[in-house]
Amino acid sequence: MSYQIPCSPVVTETEEKKSRFICWLGPVTDKAAFLHQLEAARAQYPDASHHCTALVIGNPANPDVMQADDDGEPGGSAGRPMLELLLKQEIGNVGAIVTRYFGGTKLGVGGLMRAYRGAVGAALQQSELRRHVPLFRCRIACDFAGESRLRFLVNQHHGICGAVDYSDRVHIDIELPENEWTELHSKLLPEGFEVYPQ
Structure with missing residues (x-):
């Protein structure tokens, strides 16, 4: 089965009730390289509240590696909706890091899920995707x-x-x-x- 992969990294920013969500989304074929990218995001935004992630390596229908991390947000409110969007869009060999700056208003679990999913969705809209045939x-x-x-x-x-x-x-x-x-x-x-x- 063919699937889509991003051609190059993009960075987008969205806002929800004064919280800023900065999304890095790009091609990833190696977990270690993705962790290096995450460390770069932590260094670039050291005062951010959270750095939530989703990673799919290989075919999204049957990934070699698939993981999500909420990085301190309420369980299942950040990494999972990010990951689910990537899988639903049939995108593989992809990593997403959403950095959040808290704006002072709590969003609740539902609001967080929409915000993190929306951050990845905005990055996907800016991404150039190509069809990958194994x-x-x-x-x-x-x-x-x-x-x-x-x-x-x-x-x-x-x-x-x-x-x-x-x-x-x-x-x-x-x-x-x-x-x-x-x-x-x-x-x-x-x-x-x-x-x-x-």
Whole structure:
């Protein structure tokens, strides 16, 4: 399944009853890098009340890493609504940090949820998103007569052929969209092609 990922970081600011919400939202593929970004936000806004976060690494339908943190706000009022919005919008490899400056008026749990979700929503509206298609990679072996047939089938499924090794047989590295692999594989097996995962 394809999903969206942000192309570059954005920073936006929203306000709710004089509380300021500054949202950093950007591409993240590594939890350590996200924690480094969080430390940078803490250093940039040292007098802020809270730095709440949401993180999705990988496919939002089945993430490798998925976490949210309320950073002292009432449980479930900040990180979770931020995370839920990212998942609902099918955005992966993304991190969001919302820094709050308290404006003197308590918002209540419902108000906080709307404010934090709204801060991430505003950042998403400013973000340039691109569609990410997960790729499947493997090496396929065939006899010399089967090479042109293999190249035709891979091309038919929007894949590309990479490195080729000619020894006793032909070994070709291929790469194609993950969602095309099952159908291609069902065509390869009856024709005697051998598949080696990478």
